[in-house]
Structures are given as C-alpha cells and as structure tokens.
Amino acid sequence: MADVSIWDFAGQYVFYATHQVFLSRRAVYLLVTDISKHVEDTVKDDDCFLDSKGVQTLENIRWNLQVIYKDRLHDLNSTLPVPIEREEELELFLRFHHESGNILYYSDDKLSDTIVLDPQWLIDAFKSLITAKMFCCRKPNIFKKWIQFDQSAILTRELVDAIWKQDESSTFKEYDELLLEYLEKLGFISKPRQQSDEIGEINYYFAPCVLKTSPPEDLLVCSDCKNRRSTSVLCFTTTSGFLPTAVFNKLLAACIDKWPISKLNKKNLVFCGCGVFDLEDNHKLYVYFFDHIINIWITKYSTTDEEPSTCLCQHVHEFVSEFLKNRMRITSGIEVFLRCNQSNIHNNDNLFELENMSGKQEVVCNTEPVHHVHRTNELIKYWLYSDSDHQLDELTEKELNRMALHIGKEYQSLGIELGLSNAEIEHICLDYKATVDRIRGILLKWKDQNVGNATLEVLVNAMNVVGIDAVTVIETAKEK
Known part of the structure; x- marks a missing residue:
C-alpha cells in the first residue's frame, strides 16, 4: 500500500506556467483528448477557472498547514518516536518529497527556512490574482490597477494586497511576502531591475504568462x-x-x-x-x-x-x-x-x-x-569561447584560489559534484574555520585527485549543476 496524490491541471493558457510545480520523475501523467476533433483545431481559452484540488493523502505530514518553518519542523521531528537524527538526512527527506511533488522546498538563501506543505495553496494564491476581475470591478481604484495588470502584466503590490486581503478565509495576506518570493522563485512573476529613469524602490512585478500583445x-x-x-x-x-x-x-x-x-x-x-x-x-x-x-x-x-x-x-x-x-x-x-x-x-x-x-x-x-x-x-x-579561454587546460592553484573567493555557500554540494566524499569534505571543514579557506581546500583536493583533468570545463559544468553562476565566478575572478 502506498500514498497517492492526484492532481487535475488547469487547462487555460495562463496556468501553463503553474504545471511545472507538479511535474516529477516519480509521477504518471494522463492526457485526455477528444478524438472527434482534429488535432489542429483551436480550443477557445475561456475565462472559466475551475478549482484544481488534489486528492491529498500524507495528511500525517501536512497537519492541515500550508507552510511550515524549519525550526518548527525540527521541533516536531524531535517529538517523533524515531526522529530523523542528522541534518543531512532531514535535507534528503525534504528533497525527496520536493522531487515527488508533495511539498516545495528550496535550499536558497531566502527560502531555505520554509517548506510549502501544500503546493496547491501556492497555485490558488496565483490564481486569485489572475481571476480577480469581478472583485476588482467593484472598486474603481483597484480595477484600474487590475486592467493595467491584465493588459501589460504589471502586478503592483497595491493590487496584490487588495486581492489577498479580501479573501478572509485564506492565509494569502498572512504570508504575502513569502508567497511572492515563491512565485518569483517559480518564475510566475519577476521584479524588474532598477532603471536609470526610476526613482525609489521598485514595488511591482511582471507576470509574463499574462502578456498578450505581440511585438511590433x-x-x-x-x-x-x-x-x-x-x-x-x-x-x-x-x-x-x-x-x-x-x-x-x-x-x-x-x-x-x-x-x-x-x-x-x-x-x-x-x-x-x-x-x-x-x-x-x-x-x-x-x-x-x-x-x-x-x-x-x-x-x-x-x-x-x-x-x-x-x-x-x-x-x-x-x-x-x-x-x-x-x-x-x-x-x-x-x-x-x-x-x-x-x-x-x-x-x-x-x-x-x-x-x-x-x-x-x-x-x-x-x-x-x-x-x-x-x-x-x-x-x-x-x-x-575561443581557444584562448583554455577551457581544457588544467587549472592552476592561483586560478582556483581566485575562484574560491566567489563560489559562496554551495561549496559542499560543489565538492560532492566534483567527486569528493562526504568524509573528505567534513575533514576539510574541520581543518578550516573560514568558508573561503574551506572552498580552497575542496578545490585543491579535487585538483590533487584529478591530475591532468581538473579543467575549467569540468568545474564550470559542476558549478552549473549545483546552481552556482559559473560565468560570474569566472569573470569576477579575472578582475582580481
């Protein structure tokens, strides 16, 4: 016997971006089509947005919560008859359920302390913004913002606050900052970079899936x-x-x-x-x-x-x-x-x-x-890159020392990707207190273990896999 979650994906165009939240290697997908229609027929993208509720099991994990903070999870874990003892095992547990589509968990700086236990809650929050026309039309000031959003995909904080505040039965307003960070992480919305003609803090987002106008x-x-x-x-x-x-x-x-x-x-x-x-x-x-x-x-x-x-x-x-x-x-x-x-x-x-x-x-x-x-x-x-970039040449100790200054907190994951064992990384971390010294130690250990093959190409590929911006690391290191 096994727990199963069943999801019905919303079919409207604007919801295509949300489907990826539930895509997993550990899932089976069913595509239902009307074979009486021609495959090239256009389907009208109507404005009827039906709920897509998952048949959620694993209630013993979710406790009817939408989101839980890491310290609270640690507290709950300690009360279990057989708790998860090591932090590495807890991370593995969270990554597994993230990959399975049961939860959302990222180890990024902003989101590493939170776990979304109900991904549908996140989708509902985004859906409430897109489908808020009826609510907004009763409020002239807000309706103007919604029309701007619908036509130009510009989502203002004023509009977000108004829509999420009006739904008293939801927790959207309570977790508004966290929800916006997750929507950014998933690529549903994006806060633009400051432009030279803009004064003050940027307080709006773009939602690319809402854009309708074609380029000239x-x-x-x-x-x-x-x-x-x-x-x-x-x-x-x-x-x-x-x-x-x-x-x-x-x-x-x-x-x-x-x-x-x-x-x-x-x-x-x-x-x-x-x-x-x-x-x-x-x-x-x-x-x-x-x-x-x-x-x-x-x-x-x-x-x-x-x-x-x-x-x-x-x-x-x-x-x-x-x-x-x-x-x-x-x-x-x-x-x-x-x-x-x-x-x-x-x-x-x-x-x-x-x-x-x-x-x-x-x-x-x-x-x-x-x-x-x-x-x-x-x-x-x-x-x-031209041959002068020497991507296949073995990296020198000096080059590795420069890159170590810019690699950041994902250095342990990078060490694993480069072939070092957990024990080797732990020894290096015990030998050095400063993070940059630990990174140097990991890179030099990798170089010693791969004489002739410790190349820029291999290092760049490893950095890309673990989410490190390899181009920025290399270009910044060149400037030193």
Whole structure:
C-alpha cells in the first residue's frame, strides 16, 4: 500500500506556467483528448477557472498547514518516536518529497527556512490574482490597477494586497511576502531591475504568462545599419522540436530579474513572446520566441560602428544554456543553431546547427532576396569561447584560489559534484574555520585527485549543476 496524490491541471493558457510545480520523475501523467476533433483545431481559452484540488493523502505530514518553518519542523521531528537524527538526512527527506511533488522546498538563501506543505495553496494564491476581475470591478481604484495588470502584466503590490486581503478565509495576506518570493522563485512573476529613469524602490512585478500583445515587426529587425551592429542569432530548441511556451515565459522572467527592461517612448519593451533588455556599454539583448525556438541576439549601438562585445555575448549564452539545462531540467536534449542577422526571423529554413559548423569554413544563407555566403567564424565568434579561454587546460592553484573567493555557500554540494566524499569534505571543514579557506581546500583536493583533468570545463559544468553562476565566478575572478 502506498500514498497517492492526484492532481487535475488547469487547462487555460495562463496556468501553463503553474504545471511545472507538479511535474516529477516519480509521477504518471494522463492526457485526455477528444478524438472527434482534429488535432489542429483551436480550443477557445475561456475565462472559466475551475478549482484544481488534489486528492491529498500524507495528511500525517501536512497537519492541515500550508507552510511550515524549519525550526518548527525540527521541533516536531524531535517529538517523533524515531526522529530523523542528522541534518543531512532531514535535507534528503525534504528533497525527496520536493522531487515527488508533495511539498516545495528550496535550499536558497531566502527560502531555505520554509517548506510549502501544500503546493496547491501556492497555485490558488496565483490564481486569485489572475481571476480577480469581478472583485476588482467593484472598486474603481483597484480595477484600474487590475486592467493595467491584465493588459501589460504589471502586478503592483497595491493590487496584490487588495486581492489577498479580501479573501478572509485564506492565509494569502498572512504570508504575502513569502508567497511572492515563491512565485518569483517559480518564475510566475519577476521584479524588474532598477532603471536609470526610476526613482525609489521598485514595488511591482511582471507576470509574463499574462502578456498578450505581440511585438511590433520593426522591433525584430536585427540586420546591421549605421550606428548599429548586431550579432548572429543564437537559437535554442529541443531535439523533439517542441518547446513549451511556459519555458520561454520563465526565461523571460529570469531575464527581467537579471537585466533592466529597455524602453521606447517610456514604454517597456516586453511583449508576449519577446523582451528587450539593456546591457552595459550601449548593448541591447533581444529574446524572442517563435515556432518552438528561442532566438537571442545582441545589438551594439555606437557612432563608430563597434562590434558587440564577445564577453557579453558569451555571458548571455551561458546564462540561457544554464537556465534551460539546469533550472528547467529539460531532459529531451537541447539543440543550438545559428542564423545570420539578415535572415527572416520567422523563417526556420536558414538555421545552421552549431555543433556541425566547426568543420566548415563557409556556409550559404538562402535568405531572400539573394543568396549570400558567411565565413563560419564570423557567425560563431560572438557566442563561443575561443581557444584562448583554455577551457581544457588544467587549472592552476592561483586560478582556483581566485575562484574560491566567489563560489559562496554551495561549496559542499560543489565538492560532492566534483567527486569528493562526504568524509573528505567534513575533514576539510574541520581543518578550516573560514568558508573561503574551506572552498580552497575542496578545490585543491579535487585538483590533487584529478591530475591532468581538473579543467575549467569540468568545474564550470559542476558549478552549473549545483546552481552556482559559473560565468560570474569566472569573470569576477579575472578582475582580481
């Protein structure tokens, strides 16, 4: 006999982003369809939002609570006839139930002290914001904020407070700060970066799944012209050729969190399936989703027609790759392509698979109105590290010492990923009191155990797996 949880996923478009909360390797999924309809028929996305209640067992774990704090969990654990004795075992217990979809638990700085015992509670909180039109229309001041949210995806704290406060039967208002942090963590909403023309603290969020307006066609032009030079277009898709819109919306949320949104005539350049972001030194990043392909390119604005910075391009490439592989856990395989910046962004006939370009000196682009030829290195140079980056060279002790200053609290997980045993890591932690010295000890131990193979490539892959921003670590270490 085993406990079972059953969930009915909401089918409306805006709820696609919430499905991932319940996706697990330890689950069976049933897709029900009406075979009397043609597979290409459009389904009307109605405004009827039905409850999706899970048949929840494991009541002995949840105690009818939505959220529990770590110290309270420790107290309850100590009252059990056979308590979990070690902190490592408790972490394993929490990670297992997180992977199973029973709870939500993250070891991040902000969320490591809390466990969401009822994931449906989190979905209901988000749903209450999206479906609050009837409530808001009775309050003119609030209704204006809701219309702004519905049309531009801008979610203000004033609107959040009003909606969650009116539902006296829920605990949304009691845990409002925590709920917003979880909604950010899951990529449902994102607080934008401070922009140069904004004064004071940012007190609003973007909800990409609510965006409805398509980007204007002239915004998607990426060819070179006077005072503007653009990279080739880097394209991501899956080997199956299917990439859910919800994945792109979460990427868009991650970009909103990382870079300031560009503006044109004081309007945010963020749309359904598209976002434009300000990078340093007059660079702009374009992120566009079309036909299951994520397209990214960077444009440099300069009176001297300077080329876009390869360092910035590679940083963006690493960021998007890490996001898809590790944060989205896309297991069907990521395929990466390039297209020239003169080709039609809506024509996928001119994609060159990145993996197959290294052996070619030139490629022919069949873009209208005329065919033209590109040197392969001119397309690749922006996005890939050159040989001078020495990713396959063994790291020196000096390089490891510099990186140790920037790796942070996930160093023990990094040690495990690099092949060190728990006992070896514990010995290092006993030998050194300072965190940075412990990190140095772990990295040097790894180097000693892998003579000739302790390379930057291996270390970067390990950092990406455990959630460390490898690009930031490497670039910051170079500055020292």
